[in-house]
Amino acid sequence: MSTNNTFNTLNRRAFLRNSSLAGGGLLIGFNLFQACKPKVIAEPAIDLASLDYNDFNAFIKIADNGAVTIFSPNPEVGQGVKTSMPMIIAEELDVAWDNVYVEQGILDTNNYTRQVAGGSQSIRFGWDALRQTGAAAKQMLVSAAAARWGVDPSECTVSEGIITNAAGETLGYGDVVKDAAQLEVPENVPLKKTSEYKIMGKDTPNVDIDKIITGKSLYGMDYKTEGMVYASVMRPPAFGQKLVSYDDSAARAMPGVVDIFTIGEKLRGLTESVPRITSIISDSDKIVVLANSTWEAMKAKKAIKAEWEEVTKAESTEEHDKILTSLLDGNKFETLRSDGNVKKAFADADQVLERTFESPFLPHSCMEPMNFFANVTEEKVHLVGPIQTPEGTAGFVAQLLGREADDIHLEMTRIGGGFGRRLYGNFAIEAAEIADKAKKPVKLVFSREEDMEDGIYRMSIKYRIKAGVKDGKVTAYHLKEAAVNSNMYGLVPNFFPAGAIENYQVDTAKYDSNITTGAWRAPYTNFLAYAEQSFFDELAELMEVDKIQLRLDLLDNVKPEEDERIQYSPDRMKEVIKVAVEKSGWGKKPEHVHQGFVNYYCHNTHVAEVADVEIENGEPVLKKITCVVDCGIVVNPLGAKNLVEGGVLDGVGHSMFGELAFKDGKPTANNFDKYRLLRIKDAPVVETHFIDNGLSPTGLGEPTLPPAGGAVANAFKSATGNRLYKQPFTKTPELLKVPEKEIIG
Template identity: 65%
Template sequence: MKTSNKILFSRRSFLKTSALASGGILIGFNLFNACKENVKMPIDLSQLNYNDFNAFIKISEEGKVTIFATNPEIGQGVKTSMPMLIAEELDVPWDDVYVVQAPLDTENYRNQTAGGSQSLRRNWEPLRQTGATAKQMLVNAAAARWGVDASTCKAKQGFITNANGDTLGYGEVVLEAAQLEVPENVSLKDPQDFTIIGTKTANVDIDKIITGKPLFGLDYKEEGMVYASVIRPPAFGQVLESFDATKAKGMPGVIDVITIGEKARNMLSEAKPNWSVKLSTTDKVVVVGKTTWDAIKGAKAVKTTWKTDSDLESTKEHDEKLLGLLNGKKFRTRRKDGDVEKAFAEADKVVERIYESTFLPHNPMEPMNFFANVTPEKVHLVGPTQTPESAANAVASLLGRPLEDIHVDLTRMGGGFGRRLYNDYVMEAVEIADKIKMPVKMVSTREDDMTTGVYRPACKYKIAASIKDGKLTGYHLKEACVNGNMYGLVPNFFPAGAIANYQVDSVPLRSNITTGAWRAPYTNFLAIAEQSFFDELAEEMEVDRVQLHMDLLDNVKKNPNPKIDYSPERLQGVLQMVVEKSNYGKTTEGVYQGLSVYYCHNTHVAEVADVILDNGMPVIKKVTCAIDCGIVVNPLGALNQAKGGVLDGIGHAMYADFSFKDGVPSANNFSSYQLIRMGQTPEVDVHFAKSDIAPTGLGEPTLPPVGGAVANAIYKATGQRLYKLPFMNNLQSKEVVG
């Protein structure tokens, strides 16, 4: 059924703008077609006569359509999937669509961020309305030319047809259409009529990626640009005392050695800092060179002296303090249903366990980098950031410049996982450019990224549950986390609403170590803890694990006012699906299975891990994954996201070991920090629930459940319950804490 929707986007975005009046781009050859016969040469878009229909769409007289991808592309596929929404409702052949990354434009676009798996969810209707509105205006223009009622005309595949069979291409009427009044309401397609949404669509950048064309921040170059390497404190809690750059200044290719930090200190002291700013207050030494290598070599030649400004912390100290807080009385109660203490006092049995996680670096493939050029006319920024608007606001504050002076162009990101939510590296580039009065790109090394970055906070959970007459009567979750972790959303996740007496508390441990969001924030470890705990509860209660979850979700459906964020029906749906698809409980001898079912980022996921033993050690052979994320816009991209999340979750739960000693990270590169290896990756079998509900997140939701599924499978195989990350450390030492 078609729906008529009130326009949600800014009507200003439908005005012709000179900012989009420049020509197109040259599409490179398709590598996969290069060996085929009679392949047509690619179209040079710069030679087409384009008309700016609106801030999202340009249409040429030949009917070719350029769609601007508004959100940052971090590898989650939005540069492909979001234009698909516009193209679907505009009703043009996808082969006639070209996608261009849009710059930061707060007047015409909204929600130009990449984080929390929210891009498609937030833009589902606005972008479809953009395409539908453009189509209606094209139809109206054609109808006016023919002198007929627009309701008698239809648009399909880039052409408008009237009742007499007359036809006009979009390109023939685009100039007239762009002058028309924007309609207040438009009709959107019924999902059953989709021809682009729901089809496997290749990444729009795939040819450029595999042929090494410039796309990423590290690729960006500009005439007269220099490079900078920043020397930061070697330990969290230290500040710069002195430095000797004599040797560095004498090296070929080194232009200058400077310090930065004053502007950052002034900004942080004068106003409440932008949430995305994670700047240290110490001075930093910067080596400026003609090339990246010149700057990096020069930085290694600088002799620096650092002094301790505050506590130099260690992971052991964090562990002890977190445990103390966990067993203490000072907590912030995030949610309280019923009376947990009374339920525990009246229980036949109380089960209590403690789960522990480590700090984790983000380690995106592309290290932090950013280009900045500060001139009296404007501040030009180019690079990979998940939060360009926050970056622009922070830079305006740093330099004391009006926001309209700050221009941000976005590049594709070589990963981020939450690290590029924080714009410390952008601020460094800007402060360097402002000081040297030259266009500059700040480039970090892998060692810089791993040792002076932003980390997933170390965290401990204490989970307790009361059992009375074979039923769960109380549930108490306590979190103690470095710099805090839990916010208002998690207390409304499962098992909220399923257990009458339910309480969630949290307490932070303040630390010098910079922490922040890491892929699937809040839930990336909580899911492991809770899903491991429910597995143990089922065993204690002597009930089937699947039935325990089904019964608890039935309780939610009976609850007249559950105050929850998840859908019990959709959770039951993915649980039933994964049991069927994985053949759960019915596998061959020697295969041990673990189950996990979880909701986060608006998506419901259930996973089953298959584990075997090889010389007494567990090996993960397969993970079956059932997902309800609403309508799947691009099945190919969705499959890649789902599998990537599962493998990332396995790798960090099993192997990622990271700690601090006297404020210094334990690892500085992949030689000392283990990511999952190719030979350790299992088969991942993904299944999507059929749905006509608007899409929800997918970049993160498959990561949190997999650690619990693996832990539960390892228990079946070895008899060892795992309470501390990474799992392999505890298995190898045979030390199980809890």
């Protein structure tokens, strides 16, 4: 599997050094990802005590008292990078974690690349460069101490920020920080062996945990500034509609209202110049209410009488269902991969199995609704809020307002849930247009209803999977996808079982809808894993072979060294399968425990999951999921376990209950009274196991979600005898009934 090597090299010019800090500190700034941009220059002398971290990005700050501050540049969306990325630097720097302070960096495209929270790639892409910056800083400090003692640096050792020479003399980092600042940045610094780790691999609490549990200001919703007003926006009540006219006289008379106006002209101009924006921002004008509080703004908005007209078709779920079926039955597909001759293999097959799997639209259901702060002045555009793509969003705002990129100052807050929704900064772009027109600092806030009614949803998809069997072996496999809107987040043609079956084809088709869709947690795979893994279980039943052995036999056929397109490792996949069988007690549980198995690869990580279901009061009840993960080196086991469990539970909840339907272009649910999420009583125990192989880290925020639905579906099949082909599973309650003989038993 290929990797992006541009992230793995350390460029000496990417270090920022200041040898004359008045406070006696050493400032080492480093591009935590690419470290290859040539424009990085040293900052002017500054008093360390008055250092404002917003003036810098991605650096280590060492004070003369030995305290270390590490700035984390990536958005923190609950995946823990604000803790784990500084842990990597601190490990190679060899300081005591208790002496490390962590701060959130701001957007800085001069010093950073890939300041993104998406795709579970932050640690994977930053791994080598993060270690190198810590190791280089450590070597500079050791060299300074060695020079003071008149010894060779090789004679010195370091432990938790204390340097010791062969004679037993010691100096702290703070003692030599001024001298170290005078030295050249070293090249080719050796890195620690995994056996030498003191910080990585140890359970480490989230650096923000105290602030989170005590309600300190961290999130976008918490941000306030002097003179700020609140904005609430009235948008079209259904997709495909636009504003005709409105009467705001009653709203203007309400307490706290500052102003009411429309936005849309600049946004329309942006959608015309930036194609990506057209799929996430309506062409209609929108009505903005500015008030002294969110409550006053939202209350006044309800008093506005607006007239809307339909300009494009008002779509409904029933129509989508028919359209997707028609696409699957048709022949207008884009072929993403084609091996061998699928048509001939099916004609020659002894047995053929074909099944269709269906999934609905899903909202992102972030705990923190969309919000963003904007203040547009002649000097700069100040943006603050929760965003997964700060650089892209800042670029859109610059184009919207006709400003230079350097005019945009964007600060990232902690994000109260993203799951892909905050990849799309339409709410930040709206805030900027509102602030530009209002000439005031503005905080735009969505209500929960607005969040769900004007969302960017996981698309509705249908998969049709067909397999052929000849002489007891799988000889043909054909996967078709029909999706509402872009197939950008659809099929992944080079994941398993690519390379495992001689005649293999993957096709995709789409229907263009005016309903906005985009990435939803674990894009590409969040529904495909369930469909594929349910299908393999049924295929094993048809072939009358062991379900797990079928998967292992197929993996034996994969030769990644002969096919560079293959993105997964058959050996690593077989290992997670082996451990999952062992840890889950597969096939060894009492008769009343029904198990379902899956294995899957996505986001560069291999996962196997086993679901345990028991019969209670005549119904199958999910009790436990055993999850085995190969994500390489685990930087923070505590945080990693949280990610695994959260992903599994999210996958269980949405496969069981999640569904957002549309009628006449409008969602049928706009709050959690009608949209069902996983509840505590429904949550299974999640038992987590990591494969310890010493390999570089891969993704972890998303890979455990996709397999969960398949594990549950296969366990329910074992318990009820019924195969599930639609999500959510509760939509077909008749298939969740346990046979009478099972109840009696």
